[in-house]
Amino acid sequence: MTMQKVILTLSFALLFGNTFAQIIVTNSLNQAFVAAPGEIRFVDISLQNTSPASSKVKFSLSDYENSCSQGYVYKDVGSTLNSIASWISLEDNEIILLGKEKATIRIKIEIPSNADQSHGHACLFVTNEPVINEINEGKVVLNIGMSTRFAVNLLYNNSTVEISKPDLQVQNISFNQKSNSLEAQYVNIGRASDRFSCKIEVVDTSGAVIQTINTRQQVIQPEQCRIVEAPLNFDPNDQLYTFILVARTEISSDLFGIAHEMTLK
Amino acid sequence: MKKILLTAALIGFTISASAQLSATATQQLDIIIPTYSGIALETEKLTFDFTADAPTVAGNNLGSAQKTASTYMKISNMDQYDDAANTKISLQMSGLRDGLDLKLQVVAPGSNAKGDLGDIESDYASLFSLTNSTADDIITGIGTCYTGSAASDGYQLNYQLDVTGDGTDIWEDIADGLANSVTTQIVYTIAN
Numbered sequence: 001m002t003m004q005k006v007i008l009t010l011s012f013a014l015l016f017g018n019t020f021a022q023i024i025v026t027n028s029l030n031q032a033f034v035a036a037p038g039e040i041r042f043v044d045i046s047l048q049n050t051s052p053a054s055s056k057v058k059f060s061l062s063d064y065e066n067s068c069s070q071g072y073v074y075k076d077v078g079s080t081l082n083s084i085a086s087w088i089s090l091e092d093n094e095i096i097l098l099g100k101e102k103a104t105i106r107i108k109i110e111i112p113s114n115a116d117q118s119h120g121h122a123c124l125f126v127t128n129e130p131v132i133n134e135i136n137e138g139k140v141v142l143n144i145g146m147s148t149r150f151a152v153n154l155l156y157n158n159s160t161v162e163i164s165k166p167d168l169q170v171q172n173i174s175f176n177q178k179s180n181s182l183e184a185q186y187v188n189i190g191r192a193s194d195r196f197s198c199k200i201e202v203v204d205t206s207g208a209v210i211q212t213i214n215t216r217q218q219v220i221q222p223e224q225c226r227i228v229e230a231p232l233n234f235d236p237n238d239q240l241y242t243f244i245l246v247a248r249t250e251i252s253s254d255l256f257g258i259a260h261e262m263t264l265k
Numbered sequence: 266m267k268k269i270l271l272t273a274a275l276i277g278f279t280i281s282a283s284a285q286l287s288a289t290a291t292q293q294l295d296i297i298i299p300t301y302s303g304i305a306l307e308t309e310k311l312t313f314d315f316t317a318d319a320p321t322v323a324g325n326n327l328g329s330a331q332k333t334a335s336t337y338m339k340i341s342n343m344d345q346y347d348d349a350a351n352t353k354i355s356l357q358m359s360g361l362r363d364g365l366d367l368k369l370q371v372v373a374p375g376s377n378a379k380g381d382l383g384d385i386e387s388d389y390a391s392l393f394s395l396t397n398s399t400a401d402d403i404i405t406g407i408g409t410c411y412t413g414s415a416a417s418d419g420y421q422l423n424y425q426l427d428v429t430g431d432g433t434d435i436w437e438d439i440a441d442g443l444a445n446s447v448t449t450q451i452v453y454t455i456a457n
Binding site: 022023024025026027028029030050051071072073074125127128141142143144145146147148149150151153215216217218219226227228229 | 299300301302303304305306308309310311312313314315316332336338339341344349350351352353355361365367400402405414426449450451452453454455456457
């Protein structure tokens with residue numbers, strides 16, 4: 001083996017040996033923005049390659065639909081009702097991040113002046129492409145490539161539309177006996193994305209509030225379902241309880257309350 | 266004497282006030298938490314090597330028609346604006362040739378993993394056949410967590426490849442390099 005071949009082999013070993021791509025997105029995977037038709041917004045996505053090896057990162061747009069049973073259902077660009085994919089332009093479709101390198105990708109979103117929809121969304125896939133292209137000649141070998149990607153949701157609310165507000169409804173409330181917690185499924189039947197948290201009071205048959213739970217904040221998009229989980233700190237003991245749930249949205253500052261009676265076994 | 270008393274009283278008040286001020290001084294602490302999501306595979310290529318399965322008796326098929334491979338998927342997750350455990354990982358496969366059946370099992374990470382690691386979907390608790398083009402959640406309910414970054418940290422992904430039927434066409438394709446990584450891809454997506 002010549003010296004050149006040795007160096008080449010070592011180089012490949014360093015690149016593809018035991019190292020694996022470690023791209024981290026240092027932003028939230030939900031990027032919400034409010035704008036009026038005719039305005040331009042910029043969203044910055046920050047990336048970091050935490051491995052010492054170079055890594056290829058590709059960017060692509062996708063549409064999606066929210067489904068309570070399936071979660072995000074990804075669709076071709078332009079195929080969904082409230083798509084904003086056509087408003088988006090990217091600086092680059094692909095970058096190479098050197099080992100330990102950081103980068104920020106700027107997304108430009110031009111809201112058309114005649115846009116009359118109250119809300120919309122699109123997904124930016126940030127894909128860490130596999131660097132696999134060798135074919136094992138002379139061997140009966142099947143290779144399957146694997147890659148990872150981040151789904152960054154770009155969520156638009158129209159500031160000029162009065163009805164651009166979230167509307168949260170409880171679809172289902174159940175008791176998880178295994179984790180001793182209450183699980184409430186909320187759906188947003190409104191026309192805006194928002195963040196919400198819940199205050200839940202548990203009242204026993206004597207009318208006493210035996211526990212108050214403040215749940216953590218989460219993003220909810222139109223037609224999206226989110227589960228609110230509230231751990232209980234008492235033994236239910238087959239008794240009847242009343243649960244008072246008040247959800248509060250952060251951006252619109254709306255309150256959505258219900259009371260629900262349930263015997264916990 | 267009055268002046269002395271007044272001066273003494275003022276000094277005492279000043280010292281007292283000064284002591285009170287220092288006793289009630291507060292220090293504001295701002296804790297800034299970064300937002301990040303990381304997902305990585307220990308290896309980006311699954312290799313199923315049938316080379317050693319060549320028949321030793323004329324007339325036989327290419328040995329075992331079943332192979333296994335494993336890797337680890339590592340994640341780090343924290344979202345300051347969405348701190349409920351809503352992050353999930355889904356899988357989508359494309360380009361698997363007819364005549365091949367690829368199954369996946371997901372095993373929870375070991376003791377180096379901390380935080381809300383989510384739940385493995387019941388289908389994938391044991392080997393489950395993957396279907397071309399169908400996106401499927403494999404881990405849901407991920408919150409703030411990390412799995413560790415050592416070679417055997419993270420969710421263990423166990424694959425099993427079965428060659429269905431007599432396999433002759435597939436063996437030819439594999440030997441010709443037609444059924445390799447260029448055509449078959451598995452994408453893991455992290456979303457919230």
